[in-house]
Amino acid sequence: MKNTNVKILAISGSLRTSSSNTNVLRAIATIAKPNISIEIFEQLGALPYFSPDIDTEDAHAAVQIFRNAIQKADAVIICTPEYAFGAPGMLKNALDWTVSSGSFSRKPLALLSASPLASGADKAHASLLLTFKALDAIIPDACKVIIPIVYKKINASAEILDESLRTELEKALDALIKCIYENKMQEE
Secondary structure, eight states: OTTSOEEEEEEESOOOTTOHHHHHHHHHHHHSOTTEEEEEEOOGGGSOOOOGGGOSTTOOHHHHHHHHHHHHOSEEEEEEOOBTTBOOHHHHHHHHTTTTTTTTTTOBEEEEEEOSSTTTTHHHHHHHHHHHHHHTOBOOGGGEEEESSGGGTBOTTOOBOOHHHHHHHHHHHHHHHHHHHHHHHHHO
């Protein structure tokens, strides 16, 4: 079973083109084994503002695309910055769209936060851990990664400059893959 192809959806909590959080996701894709496909979701900004009044079976097309991408993935990796001591509004908005669909229920997840500050976006990280607990996602301990002073660890070309970070990301990816296989075995 370990040789099967694995599909992981990666979501950046930043819409910035040159986001270090998106570069972390790109870097993870470069260290993944050949049977692991990591696709970065690039349409977060297309989601409308969440409202229960429009969260129907005919929800906005961007919402359907987002939910389907999560559903088709074996796991999800999120890497986010922090704004005003919390999760970025666009990311939280996207997660709100998944509540009624149960998209993250029992879905293996890696939650990373990265910041140019020494805090590593720890407050956004803590806030999102609570959100994902409510969404019933499965987050192994090794998949909870805080990356402080990110600009010294990954460059603008998504190259990992810090070997301890490389090791931590490899461990997170391995733990996520193990969680996927354990989850699949429980379903069988």
